[in-house]
Amino acid sequence: MILPKLTERTFEQGPIRPPSEAYSLLIRATRNCPWNRCQFCPVYRGQRFELRPTEDVIKDIDTAKAIADDIKQLAWKTGNGSRTREIAAAIYSQGQHDFSIRNVALWLWAGADCAFLQDANSLIMRTPDLVQVIAHLKKTFPELTRITSYARSKTAAKKSVEELMQLKEAGLSRLHIGLESGSDLVLTYMDKGVTAEEHIKGGRNVKAAGISLSEYIMPGLGGRKMTAQHATETAKVLNEIDPDYIRIRTLYVRQGMDLWSKIESGDFELQGEDEVVEEIGNIIEKLEVTSELKSDHILNMLPELEGKFPQAKQDCLASINRYLALSEKERLNFRLGRRAGFYEKLDDLYEAHRYQKVDQIMNRIAKETSGTVDDAIRQLMETFV
Numbered sequence: 001m002i003l004p005k006l007t008e009r010t011f012e013q014g015p016i017r018p019p020s021e022a023y024s025l026l027i028r029a030t031r032n033c034p035w036n037r038c039q040f041c042p043v044y045r046g047q048r049f050e051l052r053p054t055e056d057v058i059k060d061i062d063t064a065k066a067i068a069d070d071i072k073q074l075a076w077k078t079g080n081g082s083r084t085r086e087i088a089a090a091i092y093s094q095g096q097h098d099f100s101i102r103n104v105a106l107w108l109w110a111g112a113d114c115a116f117l118q119d120a121n122s123l124i125m126r127t128p129d130l131v132q133v134i135a136h137l138k139k140t141f142p143e144l145t146r147i148t149s150y151a152r153s154k155t156a157a158k159k160s161v162e163e164l165m166q167l168k169e170a171g172l173s174r175l176h177i178g179l180e181s182g183s184d185l186v187l188t189y190m191d192k193g194v195t196a197e198e199h200i201k202g203g204r205n206v207k208a209a210g211i212s213l214s215e216y217i218m219p220g221l222g223g224r225k226m227t228a229q230h231a232t233e234t235a236k237v238l239n240e241i242d243p244d245y246i247r248i249r250t251l252y253v254r255q256g257m258d259l260w261s262k263i264e265s266g267d268f269e270l271q272g273e274d275e276v277v278e279e280i281g282n283i284i285e286k287l288e289v290t291s292e293l294k295s296d297h298i299l300n301m302l303p304e305l306e307g308k309f310p311q312a313k314q315d316c317l318a319s320i321n322r323y324l325a326l327s328e329k330e331r332l333n334f335r336l337g338r339r340a341g342f343y344e345k346l347d348d349l350y351e352a353h354r355y356q357k358v359d360q361i362m363n364r365i366a367k368e369t370s371g372t373v374d375d376a377i378r379q380l381m382e383t384f385v
């Protein structure tokens, strides 16, 4: 489909959003991270945190609205309004526009019902300013059913429940918090800037305000030395909070990250992927929550570790045991096949044609390259972060 070019309009966007917000309208409420010291996080390194003037954020929302209107008008001009999604998909895939227009196009295509406020901790904004931004977003796009943002536990712990309730009232539906670990030992080592107690207080405040709470945990973050504390204390903190969602986001360290130098010096010992799976099992084993577990990050090896607890607990543990009971060769085959896109779930391993294809690749790596299959897996994972 050949489409006329839309009027170039642009609004600011930040670098990341949670996987579950892949189709959300992205509005940058603040720039970068006010903490910016976590050893495992390179996302905002070297970038100064800034509170954006509220009027600039509001202008961005208005620009997003103008873009959405342009796309809808184009749909009318090329047929009728019911073609909006089709036109939006074409605009997104043709790639002739910048990120702002493409984000609005993707959002319209996906149903235009969710928005995400970037960057790392927009909850740190003055509550009246954030209320103004959220209320304007809701007024401009009344069709939104979900407005979410990232937040730090420390900030959520400092806000009063009343303030959080004002945000909820304005339209904030969910906060995504990087809990990472419930162990003070691990949190201090990683310079996370928050304690287990603050995690609990922050999480409970969010829940008390009626805002949906999504807590990210990071398997592998304790390394070999702190894995026991990491698993036990993380489960303990989650049990205290009982968030709506627990999301798994496995540690991946690459050159250039602060943590890399600790690995090189031997101070931090990375776990192998199978050890991390075992660690996830140890966390799940200890969970006594009613949360929904999600494994929606591409770095996670077992995407099937999902479901509403406590009902899903046994199935998740069964999947982990099933994986760990595979032979070494089968586990290596699954790890490579999963990272190379041949497998989505463990069951896929039993489809002979997929298994054989991955097996052939493993043989080729052994014969034709100087590296190992593990090196190939690492190279594939480098592209995910």
Ligand code: SF4
Pocket (backbone or CB within 6 Å): 033, 034, 035, 036, 037, 038, 041, 042, 043, 044, 120, 152, 178, 192
């Ligand atoms: S608080 Fe979040 S965004 Fe900021 S450095 Fe830590 S992990 Fe990264």
